[in-house]
Amino acid sequence: MAATPADFYLIALRWTHVLAGITWIGLLYYFNMVQVPSFKEIDASVRNVLIPKLVRRALLIFRGSAVVTVLAGWTYFFSFWALNSFRPLTAWSWGLSILAGGVLGTMMLLNVWGVIWLYQKKVIAATEGVLKGQPAPAEMPVWGKRALIASRFNMVLSLPMLFFMMAASHLPFL
Amino acid sequence: MAWSFEFKAGLGWALLISILTIVAIWAEFAFGSLLPLLLPVVVYVGFLGWVFRVKK
Numbered sequence A: 001m002a003a004t005p006a007d008f009y010l011i012a013l014r015w016t017h018v019l020a021g022i023t024w025i026g027l028l029y030y031f032n033m034v035q036v037p038s039f040k041e042i043d044a045s046v047r048n049v050l051i052p053k054l055v056r057r058a059l060l061i062f063r064g065s066a067v068v069t070v071l072a073g074w075t076y077f078f079s080f081w082a083l084n085s086f087r088p089l090t091a092w093s094w095g096l097s098i099l100a101g102g103v104l105g106t107m108m109l110l111n112v113w114g115v116i117w118l119y120q121k122k123v124i125a126a127t128e129g130v131l132k133g134q135p136a137p138a139e140m141p142v143w144g145k146r147a148l149i150a151s152r153f154n155m156v157l158s159l160p161m162l163f164f165m166m167a168a169s170h171l172p173f174l
Numbered sequence B: 001m002a003w004s005f006e007f008k009a010g011l012g013w014a015l016l017i018s019i020l021t022i023v024a025i026w027a028e029f030a031f032g033s034l035l036p037l038l039l040p041v042v043v044y045v046g047f048l049g050w051v052f053r054v055k056k
Helices: A005-041 A044-083 A093-131 A140-170 B005-031 B035-051
Strands: none
Touching (some): A093 A140, A093 B035
């Protein structure tokens, strides 16, 4: 059977979604499993140089890929659902599973922009101030703590999120 | 990673939301409505309300 224009449209969206998702979740695991433990062992003077350079760049790709992942994902979901004549989702394991994964992924996106980036940009600005000789703000440890909780939350939630995403196509239960 | 406060908090909230998502999928199928999916969403809003209040 020949591929239709709809097939090319869907595979383009899926490719975009998976590529951006690998970038996002890869950086999420890098932050949690490599950067956070390494920064605890690195001298503060070195860390203060790395934060405005390395961390800023990593966070730019991190939050950008998060947006692309979720936008491509929801566009794919509604397109595929429409192509299936808006079949009732509650009687369709693909629909229930992908919707659950999409909701969890959207929570993760909100954490990226609403908590992690919100506080990390303050940490980066404060670190740049320290490099210029200004004192570190008293709230700085709290900013880092809140961002880290959201990051840990995202790391754990990525496991069921990926499970539901994959189960949609590989674990039919209805 | 160790069992730091940040890790335990993130794990606890994410685990709670994961369990509620499974319950929601079952309830969606059982009751024929998508409304149960609001269950993990409401708890997530609770997480946001909590994380912005975390102190030292």
